[in-house]
Amino acid sequence: MKKQILLIVTAILLALNTFAQKGNYEAAIGQNLESMRNAKTVQEYQQVVNKFERIAAAEPNEWLPAYYATLTYINMSDDETDGDKKDQLLDKAQQHLDNAFKLVPKESELYVLQGYVHLMRISVSPMLRGMKYSGLAIENFEKAKALNPDNPRAYFMLGSTKFNTPAMFGGGPEAAKPYLTTAKAKYSQAKPASAIAPHWGQKAAESLLAKCN
Amino acid sequence: MKKLYTCFLILICLTSWQALAQQQHTISGNVLDAKGEPIAGVNVYIKNSYDGASTGADGRFSFKTTATGTQTIVASFLGYETQEQTITIPAAAPTITFKLKEKFNQLNAVTITAGAFEAGDEKRSTILSSLDIATTAGATADIYPAINTLPGAQRVGEDGKLFVRGGDSHETQTFIDGLKVQKPYNSSVPDLPARGRFSPFMFSGTTFSSGGYSAEYGQALSSALLLKTNGLPEKTETGISIMSVGLGASHTKRWENTSLALTADYTNLAPYTSLIKQNIDWLHAPESKGGSAILRHQTRNGGMLKAYSSYSASGFELNQRTPDGSSHIRLNNRNFYSNATYQNALTEKWTLYTGLSYSANTDVIVADSQNIKDTDQATQGKLMLEHQLADPLWLKVGTELSARNYSQHYSESPAHETILADFTNYFSAVFTEADWYISKKLVARVGVRAENASALESINAAPRISLAYKTDAHGQISAAYGKFYQLPEAQFLKITDKLRSESATHYILNYQRQKDNRTFRVEGYYKKYDNLVKYNPEQPYLPGSYNNSGSGYAQGIDVFWRDRKTFKYADYWISYSLLDTRRNYKDYPQQAVPTFASKHNLSIVYKHFIPKLQTQVGATYSFASGRPYHNPNHEGFNQNRTPTYNDLSLNISYLTSLRGNFTIIYVSATNLLGNNHVYSYRYAATPDEAGNYSSLAVEPPSRHFLFAGVFINFGGNGIHH
Numbered sequence: 055m056k057k058q059i060l061l062i063v064t065a066i067l068l069a070l071n072t073f074a075q076k077g078n079y080e081a082a083i084g085q086n087l088e089s090m091r092n093a094k095t096v097q098e099y100q101q102v103v104n105k106f107e108r109i110a111a112a113e114p115n116e117w118l119p120a121y122y123a124t125l126t127y128i129n130m131s132d133d134e135t136d137g138d139k140k141d142q143l144l145d146k147a148q149q150h151l152d153n154a155f156k157l158v159p160k161e162s163e164l165y166v167l168q169g170y171v172h173l174m175r176i177s178v179s180p181m182l183r184g185m186k187y188s189g190l191a192i193e194n195f196e197k198a199k200a201l202n203p204d205n206p207r208a209y210f211m212l213g214s215t216k217f218n219t220p221a222m223f224g225g226g227p228e229a230a231k232p233y234l235t236t237a238k239a240k241y242s243q244a245k246p247a248s249a250i251a252p253h254w255g256q257k258a259a260e261s262l263l264a265k266c267n
Numbered sequence: 268m269k270k271l272y273t274c275f276l277i278l279i280c281l282t283s284w285q286a287l288a289q290q291q292h293t294i295s296g297n298v299l300d301a302k303g304e305p306i307a308g309v310n311v312y313i314k315n316s317y318d319g320a321s322t323g324a325d326g327r328f329s330f331k332t333t334a335t336g337t338q339t340i341v342a343s344f345l346g347y348e349t350q351e352q353t354i355t356i357p358a359a360a361p362t363i364t365f366k367l368k369e370k371f372n373q374l375n376a377v378t379i380t381a382g383a384f385e386a387g388d389e390k391r392s393t394i395l396s397s398l399d400i401a402t403t404a405g406a407t408a409d410i411y412p413a414i415n416t417l418p419g420a421q422r423v424g425e426d427g428k429l430f431v432r433g434g435d436s437h438e439t440q441t442f443i444d445g446l447k448v449q450k451p452y453n454s455s456v457p458d459l460p461a462r463g464r465f466s467p468f469m470f471s472g473t474t475f476s477s478g479g480y481s482a483e484y485g486q487a488l489s490s491a492l493l494l495k496t497n498g499l500p501e502k503t504e505t506g507i508s509i510m511s512v513g514l515g516a517s518h519t520k521r522w523e524n525t526s527l528a529l530t531a532d533y534t535n536l537a538p539y540t541s542l543i544k545q546n547i548d549w550l551h552a553p554e555s556k557g558g559s560a561i562l563r564h565q566t567r568n569g570g571m572l573k574a575y576s577s578y579s580a581s582g583f584e585l586n587q588r589t590p591d592g593s594s595h596i597r598l599n600n601r602n603f604y605s606n607a608t609y610q611n612a613l614t615e616k617w618t619l620y621t622g623l624s625y626s627a628n629t630d631v632i633v634a635d636s637q638n639i640k641d642t643d644q645a646t647q648g649k650l651m652l653e654h655q656l657a658d659p660l661w662l663k664v665g666t667e668l669s670a671r672n673y674s675q676h677y678s679e680s681p682a683h684e685t686i687l688a689d690f691t692n693y694f695s696a697v698f699t700e701a702d703w704y705i706s707k708k709l710v711a712r713v714g715v716r717a718e719n720a721s722a723l724e725s726i727n728a729a730p731r732i733s734l735a736y737k738t739d740a741h742g743q744i745s746a747a748y749g750k751f752y753q754l755p756e757a758q759f760l761k762i763t764d765k766l767r768s769e770s771a772t773h774y775i776l777n778y779q780r781q782k783d784n785r786t787f788r789v790e791g792y793y794k795k796y797d798n799l800v801k802y803n804p805e806q807p808y809l810p811g812s813y814n815n816s817g818s819g820y821a822q823g824i825d826v827f828w829r830d831r832k833t834f835k836y837a838d839y840w841i842s843y844s845l846l847d848t849r850r851n852y853k854d855y856p857q858q859a860v861p862t863f864a865s866k867h868n869l870s871i872v873y874k875h876f877i878p879k880l881q882t883q884v885g886a887t888y889s890f891a892s893g894r895p896y897h898n899p900n901h902e903g904f905n906q907n908r909t910p911t912y913n914d915l916s917l918n919i920s921y922l923t924s925l926r927g928n929f930t931i932i933y934v935s936a937t938n939l940l941g942n943n944h945v946y947s948y949r950y951a952a953t954p955d956e957a958g959n960y961s962s963l964a965v966e967p968p969s970r971h972f973l974f975a976g977v978f979i980n981f982g983g984n985g986i987h988h
Contacts, residue, residue: 078317082317089793096308097308097321097323097324101308101320101321104308104310104312104319104320104321105319105321107343108310108316108317108318108319109317110313111312111341112316112317127448128648142345151309189501189502190501193501193502206757222880223398224927
């Protein structure tokens with residue numbers, strides 16, 4: 055009897071311990087997402103991305119840390135003006151994204167980011183890269199949409215790409231509007247799987263939609 | 268009760284153990300680079316934990332951890348090698364110092380630029396892209412005239428081929444994916460310019476080397492044009508082109524890891540030559556039919572297989588004016604070209620490259636009573652391994668084998684016997700080359716190439732050395748030395764096998780500065796020619812009249828400036844070449860400036876994009892000082908100079924969508940100023956009664972070349988920025 059109780063207690067404690075760790079993981083990401091929202095300088099972004107990288111290294115079976123490291127690198131590349139450095143940051147983003155793909159190859163959110171990385175590549179040299187990477191980006195956004203038709207970010211990114219494409223190539227505000235309208239509806243219905251599941255883009259989508267009217 | 272007590276005790280123990288574990292220790296230290304300067308933003312953390320921090324501007328870090336015992340501390344940062352240190356917590360030493368080594372990365376390292384103009388579609392720092400080639404005014408979407416706007420290249424209008432730094436056109440070789448192309452130009456006859464066989468859109472990278480190139484390439488005395496074909500296309504699409512000179516269609520099918528593209532084209536200049544006044548009396552305007560197939564496959568282990576085949580049949584017929592009257596010429600050509608390459612990383616440090624090519628070309632030329640049939644077949648195989656010996660040391664070893672069979676049947680009507688002149692040559696080469704990054708600022712490339720040709724029974728060893736030194740973030744100095752060998756031309760080898768390879772020695776010094784989309788380059792060179800083939804023009808059919816006693820030199824300065832920044836939506840480049848060259852070769856009686864060399868060459872290429880109209884306007888101005896020609900009415904040799912060459916060409920491309928399909932409407936015109944272009948003069952074989960040789964100017968087929976076309980792409984939902 056004594057042994058049995060001992061076993062039960064140990065089991066409970068171990069479970070509690072794992073639970074605590076899990077909570078710790080979510081808290082760490084949640085905290086860092088807060089830092090990401092507040093980050094303004096390169097140094098602040100660097101701190102955020104470093105922390106996501108640490109969590110990603112410590113949690114090799116979780117895809118969210120790699121996902122957020124990718125997203126942070128994308129944001130950092132947007133602020134960078136030097137083309138070579140932009141490419142370096144996007145290479146780093148791609149590295150983390152590839153790791154995430156290994157864990158969850160059919161995750162719609164990863165295809166959104168893949169398309170996003172391609173879009174950011176264009177800005178390094180629009181003349182040379184525009185054609186190739188805009189095609190690749192759209193391909194990935196479409197795939198994200200196919201994998202999860204309720205993912206608002208797939209519609210938002212498609213709408214945003216359309217918005218930035220000249221009207222004569224099938225782009226412009228009018229072409230973007232249906233995508234952004236869908237995105238807005240999907241955002242309002244979206245129920246993130248957890249507090250740290252991807253949930254960005256709603257405000258940006260709505261303000262872009264406002265520009266279409 | 269006792270049981271409960273025990274449980275309680277265990278619980279307390281465990282909780283206190285946890286509490287003990289929660290006790291925090293501070294880890295602090297700093298991160299420096301190789302020079303001892305602090306690095307900011309470095310991620311320093313305990314391996315497999317969340318505990319860590321980023322270094323500040325002073326390179327310092329400090330964080331708290333609950334971990335104890337032996338732990339690994341990691342310091343990692345973009346652009347640096349990640350480092351680990353093992354420590355025991357609580358730490359004995361108060362601070363930890365990391366010294367990070369900069370990661371070796373070709374992006375920010377020095378590159379060898381002596382002699383080489385690299386053009387790729389991806390790299391931002393490239394000088395020319397495929398798109399630039401396709402949209403250069405005056406180039407009419409042909410690779411070679413576009414390359415002609417770069418310094419070092421000469422304008423030789425009556426020939427259309429690439430002449431580089433005082434070298435004859437056969438001294439420049441074209442390589443597709445590392446394999447030599449036997450016939451890169453369409454077949455032509457003297458005084459009618461040839462065009463390149465390959466569309467610039469096939470290639471995603473172009474390197475134009477005007478000297479001092481890698482030991483991987485041989486059999487080119489002056490210059491190598493390296494073309495790299497596209498990888499897997501992005502999507503399935505169909506294209507149609509309707510041009511003033513013909514029609515074209517293409518279809519590309521893309522699967523997951525494979526793609527197949529088929530093209531068909533038909534050109535006929537008859538409608539064009541009847542509309543635009545021609546200097547030539549065409550009996551049958553140039554006409555050609557052709558097609559190609561391009562296969563791409565990416566293997567599971569990351570290898571890339573590329574296969575390409577093309578076939579074309581073309582011909583024309585004309586009455587060519589000569590100083591003695593007129594000559595009737597007909598040409599028919601059939602050309603087949605095929606290549607296949609495979610590239611794969613065997614391990615992390617070894618990369619394999621293999622390639623195989625085959626080409627067969629037949630020209631049938633009827634010139635008055637002479638009938639000539641040329642057949643030329645060549646097969647080439649290449650195997651190369653690249654090995655990263657150490658971080659900054661790359662080694663390349665490879666071998667190349669080729670066989671070439673050339674034959675010429677010559678007869679004179681009526682009913683003369685056929686004379687056959689032919690040769691077969693088996694050629695083998697081995698090469699090795701090392702790229703050693705001595706530091707991020709200094710790189711050395713040392714290579715050697717040994718070649719053996721069965722037709723000549725001679726072995727040559729060609730050393731190649733290049734150095735580059737980065738003077739600051741944007742500038743660098745580069746130097747190159749190399750020895751280059753090339754077999755004599757087919758026209759000599761078909762008659763005699765008692766010749767040796769021709770040779771050239773290059774010395775190049777280059778300075779390049781690139782900053783903010785502006786590039787400045789200046790390059791000086793000296794090139795020495797030896798063993799050039801000479802023959803006695805009185806007895807061209809006697810093997811004994813050929814020898815290798817010819818020689819020559821070329822020296823000069825090339826300047827290049829490209830600016831994509833100063834004017835919004837505008838891009839321009841200026842190339843200037845100063846050339847001093849003399850040679851004694853072929854049937855020259857003495858050393859002289861060759862007929863293809865002009866002392867000054869200038870090109871100004873300007874492109875302007877008007878976003879509102881979705882239109883790109885391009886203009887190219889070219890200038891070349893007069894070239895020598897031999898006037899038998901005067902003393903001396905190659906003593907006269909043609910008038911200077913001035914040309915202004917314009918093109919307009921309008922991007923639009925036709926029923927939702929991406930469409931380009933393209934118009935181009937050469938010689939807008941209406942200059943009278945004289946490339947050379949031909950003289951009568953015999954003097955007239957007054958003792959004068961009558962002459963005839965060699966001019967372009969028409970004063971202007973006008974071209975218009977519509978290119979439509981049916982490609983689904985592709986969007987273009």
